[in-house]
Amino acid sequence: MFSLRPVRDEDLPLILEWRNSPSVRAKMFTTHVITPEEHDAHFARIQDDPTRRYLLCLDEQGLPVGVVTFTDIDQATGSCEWGFYLGGTTGRGTGTKMLYGAVEYAFGELGMRTIGAAVLGTNEASIRIHLRLGFQLEDAELKRARLPIASTPVHHFSLTEQDWTSTWRARVGELVRRQDEGGARG
Numbered sequence: 077m078f079s080l081r082p083v084r085d086e087d088l089p090l091i092l093e094w095r096n097s098p099s100v101r102a103k104m105f106t107t108h109v110i111t112p113e114e115h116d117a118h119f120a121r122i123q124d125d126p127t128r129r130y131l132l133c134l135d136e137q138g139l140p141v142g143v144v145t146f147t148d149i150d151q152a153t154g155s156c157e158w159g160f161y162l163g164g165t166t167g168r169g170t171g172t173k174m175l176y177g178a179v180e181y182a183f184g185e186l187g188m189r190t191i192g193a194a195v196l197g198t199n200e201a202s203i204r205i206h207l208r209l210g211f212q213l214e215d216a217e218l219k220r221a222r223l224p225i226a227s228t229p230v231h232h233f234s235l236t237e238q239d240w241t242s243t244w245r246a247r248v249g250e251l252v253r254r255q256d257e258g259g260a261r262g
């Protein structure tokens with residue numbers, strides 16, 4: 077099983093390298109190359125912010141494989157938004173494994189009842205992975221981002237704890253187990 081733990085100062089250079097890689101930047105709403113100063117200041121700001129949680133995902137050997145961010149954490153409504161990216165080259169299915177743990181973390185440790193996500197319409201891998209995890213498309217119509225990429229359609233997804241525990245946890249858990257056992261996929 078993969079594990080997740082809060083990002084520490086010593087993780088920042090590696091995370092910055094991942095975040096600045098062209099393949100990750102292309103899928104983000106903020107696409108400029110982030111400077112180390114900007115990156116450090118950002119992490120210093122969010123350190124004690126109860127509405128944000130940044131996690132590093134480690135594989136079975138304890139090696140870092142990716143980052144999951146929870147933002148807009150609202151304990152009153154039980155809702156948050158998430159984002160994520162993998163670092164370097166990882167095997168197929170790594171994203172699913174990381175995000176299975178991240179969903180469990182959100183509904184367990186963070187006590188959330190809904191996870192929301194905004195995904196660029198061009199990000200096929202992320203759309204597929206959200207659907208595979210049980211996320212539902214929130215808006216029938218494509219919304220237009222008001223962020224830097226003004227003309228790019230964005231998909232809004234959400235997953236409720238109820239849907240996760242009643243249906244998707246077992247389904248995705250089985251998928252991850254089969255992957256671990258030999259690469260079969262469902």
Ligand SMILES: CC(C)(COP(=O)(O)OP(=O)(O)OC[C@H]1O[C@@H](n2cnc3c(N)ncnc32)[C@H](O)[C@@H]1OP(=O)(O)O)[C@@H](O)C(=O)NCCC(=O)NCCS
Nearest residue numbers: 100103160161162168169170171172195200201202204205
């Ligand atoms: C999104 C991300 C975490 C997915 O990781 P992954 O290891 O490829 O995930 P998995 O292999 O578990 O599954 C991803 C699904 O997308 C598909 N996929 C992977 N790369 C793809 C690509 N470049 N184009 C189209 N589909 C792709 C996989 O085939 C799989 O779908 P399937 O099982 O139906 O075949 C990873 O690609 C990533 O870090 N991307 C950059 C950052 C990002 O997009 N973050 C999300 C922002 S909302």
